[in-house]
Amino acid sequence: MKITINSVVGLTYELKVSKEEENIESVPFSVEVRDQEDPFYFLFGNSGLPEKFESFLVGKSKGEPFNFIILANEAYGEADDELIMALPKSQFTAENGFEPEMFEEGNFLPLVDENGYPMQAKVLKDLGNEVLLDFNHPLVGFDLHFDGEVHEVREATAEELEHGHVHGEHGHQH
Template identity: 80%
Template sequence: MEITNNTVVGLTYELKVSREADEIESAPFSVEVRDEDDPFYFLFGNSGLPEKFEELLAGKKQGESFSFTLLAAEAYGEADDEMIMAIPKAQFTSERGFEEGMLDEGNFLPLMDENGYPMQAKVLKDLGEEVLLDFNHPLVGFDLHFEGEVMEVREATAEELSHGHVHGEHGHQH
Protein backbone atom coordinates (compact mmCIF):
# COMPACT_ATOMS: atom_id res chain seq x y z
CA MET A 1 0.00 0.00 0.00
CA GLU A 2 1.26 3.44 -0.84
CA ILE A 3 0.92 6.67 1.09
CA THR A 4 -2.22 8.53 0.01
CA ASN A 5 -4.83 10.69 1.74
CA ASN A 6 -6.56 8.99 4.67
CA THR A 7 -3.82 6.43 5.28
CA VAL A 8 -2.06 6.02 8.60
CA VAL A 9 1.69 6.39 8.14
CA GLY A 10 4.42 5.25 10.53
CA LEU A 11 7.94 6.63 10.03
CA THR A 12 11.36 6.27 11.54
CA TYR A 13 13.68 9.20 10.85
CA GLU A 14 16.39 11.53 12.00
CA LEU A 15 15.60 15.23 11.83
CA LYS A 16 18.46 17.68 11.51
CA VAL A 17 18.02 21.44 11.38
CA SER A 18 20.08 24.29 10.01
CA ARG A 19 19.60 28.03 9.81
CA GLU A 20 20.91 30.63 7.41
CA ALA A 21 22.35 33.60 9.28
CA ASP A 22 23.84 36.52 7.37
CA GLU A 23 24.07 34.31 4.27
CA ILE A 24 26.19 31.73 6.12
CA GLU A 25 24.35 28.46 6.61
CA SER A 26 25.00 26.52 9.82
CA ALA A 27 25.89 22.85 9.59
CA PRO A 28 22.78 20.70 10.17
CA PHE A 29 22.53 19.34 13.72
CA SER A 30 20.32 16.52 14.94
CA VAL A 31 17.27 17.51 17.02
CA GLU A 32 15.08 14.39 16.90
CA VAL A 33 15.43 10.68 16.23
CA ARG A 34 12.36 8.43 15.91
CA ASP A 35 13.44 4.78 15.78
CA GLU A 36 11.66 1.40 15.68
CA ASP A 37 11.00 1.65 19.44
CA ASP A 38 9.32 5.07 19.06
CA PRO A 39 8.10 5.58 15.47
CA PHE A 40 6.15 8.66 14.41
CA TYR A 41 2.56 7.99 13.28
CA PHE A 42 0.18 10.43 11.61
CA LEU A 43 -2.95 10.57 9.49
CA PHE A 44 -1.82 11.51 6.00
CA GLY A 45 -3.73 14.49 4.61
CA ASN A 46 -4.94 15.55 8.05
CA SER A 47 -1.73 15.81 10.04
CA GLY A 48 -1.19 19.53 10.51
CA LEU A 49 2.37 18.94 9.30
CA PRO A 50 3.90 21.18 6.63
CA GLU A 51 2.23 20.58 3.26
CA LYS A 52 5.60 20.04 1.54
CA PHE A 53 6.46 17.27 4.07
CA GLU A 54 3.39 15.28 3.05
CA GLU A 55 3.91 16.10 -0.64
CA LEU A 56 7.42 14.56 -0.55
CA LEU A 57 6.14 11.38 1.15
CA ALA A 58 3.10 10.86 -1.11
CA GLY A 59 3.25 7.60 -3.07
CA LYS A 60 5.97 5.99 -0.95
CA LYS A 61 5.43 2.42 0.29
CA GLN A 62 6.31 0.49 3.44
CA GLY A 63 10.06 -0.20 3.50
CA GLU A 64 10.97 2.74 1.26
CA SER A 65 13.54 5.18 2.52
CA PHE A 66 13.41 8.95 2.11
CA SER A 67 15.78 11.88 2.36
CA PHE A 68 14.72 15.47 1.75
CA THR A 69 15.07 19.02 3.01
CA LEU A 70 12.30 21.51 3.68
CA LEU A 71 13.43 25.11 3.55
CA ALA A 72 12.15 27.26 6.43
CA ALA A 73 9.53 28.83 4.13
CA GLU A 74 8.23 25.33 3.22
CA ALA A 75 8.26 24.19 6.84
CA TYR A 76 7.20 26.48 9.71
CA GLY A 77 8.22 29.83 8.19
CA GLU A 78 9.90 32.65 10.03
CA ALA A 79 9.22 33.84 13.58
CA ASP A 80 6.16 36.05 14.08
CA ASP A 81 6.68 38.82 16.64
CA GLU A 82 2.94 38.77 17.41
CA MET A 83 3.42 35.26 18.82
CA ILE A 84 5.61 36.66 21.63
CA MET A 85 3.47 37.75 24.58
CA ALA A 86 3.81 38.83 28.19
CA ILE A 87 1.48 36.75 30.39
CA PRO A 88 0.79 37.37 34.10
CA LYS A 89 2.58 34.83 36.29
CA ALA A 90 -0.62 34.52 38.34
CA GLN A 91 -2.03 32.34 35.52
CA PHE A 92 0.56 29.62 36.19
CA THR A 93 -0.63 28.24 39.53
CA SER A 94 -0.09 24.82 41.10
CA GLU A 95 -3.87 24.30 40.85
CA ARG A 96 -3.44 24.47 37.09
CA GLY A 97 -0.60 21.92 37.18
CA PHE A 98 2.39 24.26 37.11
CA GLU A 99 5.34 23.57 39.38
CA GLU A 100 8.19 25.72 40.64
CA GLY A 101 10.95 26.03 38.04
CA MET A 102 8.64 25.59 35.06
CA LEU A 103 8.82 29.33 34.34
CA ASP A 104 12.63 29.33 34.14
CA GLU A 105 14.03 30.90 30.97
CA GLY A 106 14.47 28.41 28.11
CA ASN A 107 11.83 25.96 29.35
CA PHE A 108 8.89 24.90 27.19
CA LEU A 109 5.54 25.13 28.94
CA PRO A 110 2.88 22.52 28.16
CA LEU A 111 -0.31 24.50 27.53
CA MET A 112 -3.72 24.09 25.90
CA ASP A 113 -5.42 26.41 23.46
CA GLU A 114 -9.01 27.63 23.82
CA ASN A 115 -10.27 24.43 22.11
CA GLY A 116 -8.39 22.11 24.49
CA TYR A 117 -5.63 21.16 22.04
CA PRO A 118 -2.10 20.81 23.41
CA MET A 119 0.39 23.53 22.53
CA GLN A 120 3.60 24.84 24.01
CA ALA A 121 5.36 28.11 24.60
CA LYS A 122 9.01 28.82 25.28
CA VAL A 123 9.83 30.96 28.30
CA LEU A 124 11.97 33.84 27.03
CA LYS A 125 12.29 36.11 30.07
CA ASP A 126 11.07 36.65 33.60
CA LEU A 127 9.59 40.16 33.76
CA GLY A 128 8.73 40.13 37.46
CA GLU A 129 4.92 40.00 37.63
CA GLU A 130 4.79 38.68 34.05
CA VAL A 131 6.67 36.15 31.98
CA LEU A 132 7.57 36.67 28.29
CA LEU A 133 6.48 33.64 26.23
CA ASP A 134 7.17 32.68 22.62
CA PHE A 135 4.26 30.78 21.04
CA ASN A 136 6.03 30.31 17.68
CA HIS A 137 6.60 26.70 16.64
CA PRO A 138 10.00 25.52 18.03
CA LEU A 139 11.24 24.81 14.48
CA VAL A 140 10.30 28.22 13.07
CA GLY A 141 13.14 29.74 11.04
CA PHE A 142 14.95 26.42 10.50
CA ASP A 143 15.52 24.35 7.37
CA LEU A 144 14.49 20.76 8.18
CA HIS A 145 16.54 17.81 6.92
CA PHE A 146 14.71 14.46 7.13
CA GLU A 147 16.26 11.05 6.52
CA GLY A 148 14.35 7.89 7.32
CA GLU A 149 12.16 4.99 6.31
CA VAL A 150 8.45 4.30 5.92
CA MET A 151 7.71 1.63 8.55
CA GLU A 152 3.99 1.19 7.97
CA VAL A 153 1.17 2.33 5.72
CA ARG A 154 -2.42 1.24 6.38
CA GLU A 155 -5.96 2.40 5.75
CA ALA A 156 -7.28 4.67 8.47
CA THR A 157 -10.33 3.40 10.34
CA ALA A 158 -13.65 5.25 10.16
CA GLU A 159 -13.15 6.36 13.76
CA GLU A 160 -9.66 7.75 13.00
CA LEU A 161 -11.04 9.65 10.01
CA SER A 162 -13.92 11.12 12.00
CA HIS A 163 -11.63 12.12 14.89
CA GLY A 164 -8.86 13.38 12.61
CA HIS A 165 -5.99 11.49 14.27
CA VAL A 166 -4.42 8.05 14.70
CA HIS A 167 -5.77 5.74 17.41
CA GLY A 168 -4.33 2.59 18.99
CA GLU A 169 -0.83 1.66 20.08
CA HIS A 170 0.91 4.52 18.23
CA GLY A 171 -1.84 7.11 18.42
CA HIS A 172 -4.36 8.81 20.65
CA GLN A 173 -6.01 6.82 23.42
CA HIS A 174 -9.62 7.71 24.27
Protein backbone atom coordinates in the same frame (compact mmCIF):
# COMPACT_ATOMS: atom_id res chain seq x y z
CA MET B 1 0.11 -0.31 0.08
CA LYS B 2 1.31 3.12 -1.00
CA ILE B 3 0.95 6.33 1.00
CA THR B 4 -2.19 8.19 -0.11
CA ILE B 5 -4.70 10.58 1.42
CA ASN B 6 -6.34 9.12 4.53
CA SER B 7 -3.79 6.33 5.04
CA VAL B 8 -2.12 5.85 8.41
CA VAL B 9 1.64 6.29 8.06
CA GLY B 10 4.38 5.28 10.48
CA LEU B 11 7.90 6.66 9.97
CA THR B 12 11.32 6.22 11.48
CA TYR B 13 13.68 9.13 10.88
CA GLU B 14 16.28 11.55 12.10
CA LEU B 15 15.36 15.23 11.90
CA LYS B 16 18.19 17.73 11.67
CA VAL B 17 17.74 21.49 11.45
CA SER B 18 19.83 24.31 10.08
CA LYS B 19 19.40 28.05 9.82
CA GLU B 20 20.83 30.59 7.43
CA GLU B 21 21.92 33.74 9.24
CA GLU B 22 23.71 36.65 7.58
CA ASN B 23 24.38 34.50 4.50
CA ILE B 24 26.15 31.81 6.57
CA GLU B 25 24.48 28.40 6.42
CA SER B 26 24.75 26.55 9.73
CA VAL B 27 25.71 22.88 9.92
CA PRO B 28 22.56 20.78 10.44
CA PHE B 29 22.19 19.43 13.97
CA SER B 30 19.96 16.60 15.18
CA VAL B 31 16.82 17.55 17.12
CA GLU B 32 14.72 14.38 16.95
CA VAL B 33 15.16 10.67 16.28
CA ARG B 34 12.16 8.36 15.87
CA ASP B 35 13.36 4.74 15.79
CA GLN B 36 11.78 1.26 15.55
CA GLU B 37 10.82 1.44 19.25
CA ASP B 38 9.08 4.81 18.82
CA PRO B 39 7.99 5.44 15.22
CA PHE B 40 6.05 8.58 14.33
CA TYR B 41 2.45 7.90 13.22
CA PHE B 42 0.03 10.28 11.53
CA LEU B 43 -3.07 10.37 9.33
CA PHE B 44 -1.83 11.35 5.86
CA GLY B 45 -3.65 14.44 4.59
CA ASN B 46 -4.72 15.45 8.09
CA SER B 47 -1.40 15.58 9.91
CA GLY B 48 -1.11 19.29 10.65
CA LEU B 49 2.47 19.04 9.34
CA PRO B 50 3.84 21.31 6.63
CA GLU B 51 2.26 20.47 3.25
CA LYS B 52 5.71 20.01 1.74
CA PHE B 53 6.45 17.20 4.26
CA GLU B 54 3.56 15.10 3.00
CA SER B 55 4.32 15.87 -0.67
CA PHE B 56 7.73 14.18 -0.29
CA LEU B 57 6.11 10.99 1.07
CA VAL B 58 3.10 10.48 -1.22
CA GLY B 59 3.28 7.19 -3.14
CA LYS B 60 5.97 5.60 -0.95
CA SER B 61 5.53 2.09 0.51
CA LYS B 62 6.62 0.28 3.66
CA GLY B 63 10.42 -0.09 3.75
CA GLU B 64 11.13 2.76 1.32
CA PRO B 65 13.79 5.25 2.43
CA PHE B 66 13.39 9.01 2.20
CA ASN B 67 15.76 11.94 2.45
CA PHE B 68 14.63 15.52 1.86
CA ILE B 69 15.01 19.11 3.01
CA ILE B 70 12.13 21.50 3.63
CA LEU B 71 13.23 25.12 3.60
CA ALA B 72 12.02 27.33 6.47
CA ASN B 73 9.55 29.25 4.28
CA GLU B 74 7.83 25.95 3.34
CA ALA B 75 8.09 24.50 6.85
CA TYR B 76 7.08 26.73 9.78
CA GLY B 77 8.06 30.09 8.29
CA GLU B 78 9.75 32.91 10.13
CA ALA B 79 9.07 34.07 13.69
CA ASP B 80 6.05 36.30 14.23
CA ASP B 81 6.76 39.04 16.79
CA GLU B 82 3.03 39.16 17.65
CA LEU B 83 3.38 35.65 19.09
CA ILE B 84 5.83 36.90 21.74
CA MET B 85 4.00 38.28 24.75
CA ALA B 86 4.32 38.99 28.45
CA LEU B 87 1.68 37.34 30.59
CA PRO B 88 1.03 37.66 34.33
CA LYS B 89 2.53 34.80 36.31
CA SER B 90 -0.69 34.75 38.34
CA GLN B 91 -2.29 32.92 35.36
CA PHE B 92 0.02 29.95 35.98
CA THR B 93 -0.98 28.57 39.36
CA ALA B 94 0.25 25.54 41.30
CA GLU B 95 -3.35 24.26 41.24
CA ASN B 96 -3.02 24.05 37.45
CA GLY B 97 0.29 22.17 37.71
CA PHE B 98 2.76 25.03 37.28
CA GLU B 99 5.87 25.07 39.47
CA PRO B 100 8.31 28.02 39.83
CA GLU B 101 11.19 26.13 38.15
CA MET B 102 9.07 25.82 35.00
CA PHE B 103 9.64 29.54 34.33
CA GLU B 104 13.39 29.21 33.73
CA GLU B 105 14.60 30.60 30.38
CA GLY B 106 14.44 28.06 27.57
CA ASN B 107 11.81 25.83 29.16
CA PHE B 108 8.61 25.02 27.30
CA LEU B 109 5.35 25.46 29.21
CA PRO B 110 2.64 22.90 28.44
CA LEU B 111 -0.53 24.88 27.77
CA VAL B 112 -4.04 24.38 26.38
CA ASP B 113 -5.71 26.78 23.95
CA GLU B 114 -9.28 28.07 24.26
CA ASN B 115 -10.54 25.01 22.33
CA GLY B 116 -8.83 22.55 24.66
CA TYR B 117 -5.99 21.66 22.26
CA PRO B 118 -2.50 21.20 23.73
CA MET B 119 0.12 23.80 22.81
CA GLN B 120 3.36 25.06 24.23
CA ALA B 121 5.18 28.33 24.76
CA LYS B 122 8.90 28.86 25.23
CA VAL B 123 9.95 30.89 28.27
CA LEU B 124 12.12 33.76 27.01
CA LYS B 125 12.49 35.67 30.28
CA ASP B 126 11.17 35.75 33.82
CA LEU B 127 10.11 39.36 34.37
CA GLY B 128 9.16 39.00 38.05
CA ASN B 129 5.35 39.32 38.10
CA GLU B 130 5.19 38.49 34.40
CA VAL B 131 6.81 35.95 32.10
CA LEU B 132 7.83 36.66 28.49
CA LEU B 133 6.62 33.76 26.31
CA ASP B 134 7.18 32.83 22.68
CA PHE B 135 4.19 31.05 21.10
CA ASN B 136 5.93 30.53 17.73
CA HIS B 137 6.46 26.90 16.67
CA PRO B 138 9.82 25.65 18.08
CA LEU B 139 11.09 24.95 14.54
CA VAL B 140 10.19 28.37 13.12
CA GLY B 141 13.00 29.81 11.01
CA PHE B 142 14.75 26.46 10.54
CA ASP B 143 15.32 24.36 7.42
CA LEU B 144 14.26 20.77 8.18
CA HIS B 145 16.44 17.84 7.04
CA PHE B 146 14.63 14.47 7.17
CA ASP B 147 16.41 11.13 6.66
CA GLY B 148 14.37 8.02 7.32
CA GLU B 149 12.25 5.10 6.22
CA VAL B 150 8.55 4.30 5.87
CA HIS B 151 7.87 1.96 8.79
CA GLU B 152 4.20 1.18 8.09
CA VAL B 153 1.34 2.14 5.77
CA ARG B 154 -2.23 0.99 6.33
CA GLU B 155 -5.76 2.08 5.58
CA ALA B 156 -7.28 4.35 8.19
CA THR B 157 -10.35 3.03 9.97
CA ALA B 158 -13.68 4.80 9.66
CA GLU B 159 -13.32 5.96 13.27
CA GLU B 160 -9.84 7.41 12.60
CA LEU B 161 -11.15 9.28 9.57
CA GLU B 162 -14.12 10.59 11.54
CA HIS B 163 -11.91 11.75 14.44
CA GLY B 164 -9.09 13.04 12.23
CA HIS B 165 -6.25 11.20 13.99
CA VAL B 166 -4.62 7.78 14.46
CA HIS B 167 -6.05 5.45 17.13
CA GLY B 168 -4.68 2.36 18.78
CA GLU B 169 -1.17 1.46 19.90
CA HIS B 170 0.54 4.35 18.09
CA GLY B 171 -2.22 6.92 18.31
CA HIS B 172 -4.84 8.55 20.47
CA GLN B 173 -6.58 6.52 23.14
CA HIS B 174 -10.22 7.38 23.87
